[in-house]
Amino acid sequence: MSQDQDFRPVLEQIAEEIGTLPDRGRPADYIPALACADPGRFGMAVADLDGHVYGVGDWRTPFSAQSITKVFTLALVLAKEGEALWDRVGREPSGNPFNSLVQLEYENGIPRNPFINAGALVVTDRLQTLGGDAAGELLSFLRAESGNPGLAVNTEVVASESAHGDRNAALAHFMASYGNVTGPVPVLLEHYFRQCSIEASCEDLALAAGFLARHGIRADGSRLLSRSQAKQVNAVMLTCGTYDAAGDFAYRVGLPGKSGVGGGIIAVVPGRCTLCVWSPGLDRRGNSVAGVTALDRFTTLTGLSVF
Numbered sequence: 001m002s003q004d005q006d007f008r009p010v011l012e013q014i015a016e017e018i019g020t021l022p023d024r025g026r027p028a029d030y031i032p033a034l035a036c037a038d039p040g041r042f043g044m045a046v047a048d049l050d051g052h053v054y055g056v057g058d059w060r061t062p063f064s065a066q067s068i069t070k071v072f073t074l075a076l077v078l079a080k081e082g083e084a085l086w087d088r089v090g091r092e093p094s095g096n097p098f099n100s101l102v103q104l105e106y107e108n109g110i111p112r113n114p115f116i117n118a119g120a121l122v123v124t125d126r127l128q129t130l131g132g133d134a135a136g137e138l139l140s141f142l143r144a145e146s147g148n149p150g151l152a153v154n155t156e157v158v159a160s161e162s163a164h165g166d167r168n169a170a171l172a173h174f175m176a177s178y179g180n181v182t183g184p185v186p187v188l189l190e191h192y193f194r195q196c197s198i199e200a201s202c203e204d205l206a207l208a209a210g211f212l213a214r215h216g217i218r219a220d221g222s223r224l225l226s227r228s229q230a231k232q233v234n235a236v237m238l239t240c241g242t243y244d245a246a247g248d249f250a251y252r253v254g255l256p257g258k259s260g261v262g263g264g265i266i267a268v269v270p271g272r273c274t275l276c277v278w279s280p281g282l283d284r285r286g287n288s289v290a291g292v293t294a295l296d297r298f299t300t301l302t303g304l305s306v307f
């Protein structure tokens with residue numbers, strides 16, 4: 001396939017197929033502000049290495065990025081402190097739900113990976129400690145990479161997350177007791193909830209993830225991560241990026257991916273393109289039903305995969 005492939009026909013075919021899906025799942029309701037999202041919405045975008053974007057459906061509609069942001073905070077911290085981060089957080093699938101507390105005590109407050117909530121809290125604490133404004137730094141990065149200065153935090157979602165954030169607070173305090181969260185827990189939680197509540201479209205997030213397809217190179221040509229670090233982030237996405245269903249996602253889609261409970265999923269074809277798909281209906285593991293199906297169809301129809 002040529003490098004300047006027009007992805008529109010394949011996206012249109014996928015959108016048509018998604019329209020016939022019998023069950024689209026249900027929006028997350030443990031964060032009340034997300035519960036009213038319409039599972040009928042569907043958007044998908046593919047960005048090539050030069051920043052050309054092809055899209056279908058609701059690809060320009062902003063949605064709650066949620067855990068997708070964990071990829072970007074991980075990259076920002078790796079860029080700042082490199083290998084030292086891995087003393088605080090592992091890189092193995094957890095085999096437990098994303099907000100589980102059980103493993104943390106057995107494993108001395110070291111979360112299994114940066115994409116479960118405990119691991120993401122450690123990463124955000126590092127970003128806050130190293131730079132002083134974790135959520136602000138993340139937002140600036142996403143604005144720069146997407147070329148969209150209008151990206152913003154949805155304060156209603158922040159309030160909803162804070163009001164229902166006891167479990168994340170428990171995780172953060174517990175890790176603080178092991179010295180694995182070093183800044184003040186209330187500050188960490190505020191930045192974590194703001195981080196999760198950033199709204200962006202499929203177009204924005206496909207563009208923002210471009211550095212992972214360009215082996216660490218940002219949209220402006222500067223380097224964020226070494227080639228090796230970009231490979232590491234992609235590898236952790238493949239093994240841990242889609243909750244407790246990463247094996248099934250790798251089997252069906254064959255790409256590094258990261259999902260969020262807002263119904264979005266980003267995926268990377270290293271050296272080729274990045275994708276973002278959004279549909280708010282989730283399966284029981286927390287992944288977008290239409291999103292996983294659409295990515296499965298994309299890699300099947302195009303033959304693009306890491307395998």
Ligand code: GLU
Binds near residue numbers: 067
């Ligand atoms: N803000 C959500 C939480 O902390 C993020 C969960 C997710 O998207 O996986 O529970």
